[in-house]
Amino acid sequence: MFEAEADAFRRAGIQIGAAASDDEENLMREALAPFGVARRNRALEMARLYAVLFCFENEIREFIREALEEKEGLDWQDKLPPKVKEHAEGRRATALKDTWLEGEKADLLGFADFGQLAQIIIAKWDHFKDVVPTQHWLKQRMDEMEKARNFIAHNRMLLPSEFQRLYMYIADWNRAIGL
Known part of the structure; x- marks a missing residue:
């Protein structure tokens, strides 16, 4: 029920919860963390x-x-x-x-x-x-x-x-x- 209501707010342009782009950025940062900065920058x-x-x-x-x-x-x-x-x-x-x-x-x-x-x-x-x-x-x-x-x-x-x-x-x- 919450998801249905939250979806209506999202369609109206109101952010509910954490932004998906922040999650993706954190996942990317975590996946690339073991590698050196120069290699990460080239990879991106x-x-x-x-x-x-x-x-x-x-x-x-x-x-x-x-x-x-x-x-x-x-x-x-x-x-x-x-x-x-x-x-x-x-x-x-x-x-x-x-x-x-x-x-x-x-x-x-x-x-x-x-x-x-x-x-x-x-x-x-x-x-x-x-x-x-x-x-x-x-x-x-x-x-x-x-x-x-x-x-x-x-x-x-x-x-x-x-x-x-x-x-x-x-x-x-x-x-x-x-x-």
Whole structure:
């Protein structure tokens, strides 16, 4: 009963109890406490970049999914470039065998590699040419971003100039597709 009443106050903008962000900050501080300050600071810097890349990559997947579903119908997955489809199906089959590993397993596009996303767009160029500036523009940025993304995925620190390049490319993409 209290939760129902407290929820009404929260929706009205009145804070009830401790702020969730404070709890998250305390959990993060506690989890990182055993490590040195320099390593913690670098980790937090990389965590912000990872969050941006996570959103970016999944936004591209959604962009492709929506465009292909609209232009090719509900069976759009069957019409993916054969090598991309085969690769994604293989990775999904492996994930389904790993029953202990929970998470999204239904979305075939989620099993395509980052670099394959550009391949899909280029292979289906007629569906994307009105939004994406050029194939060269797409390929050049996605190739560079894939290298940086893989660096991040393997817990390597990037230089500040690389941070800026990634943020710039993501901003370019967002402008191009209207985000």
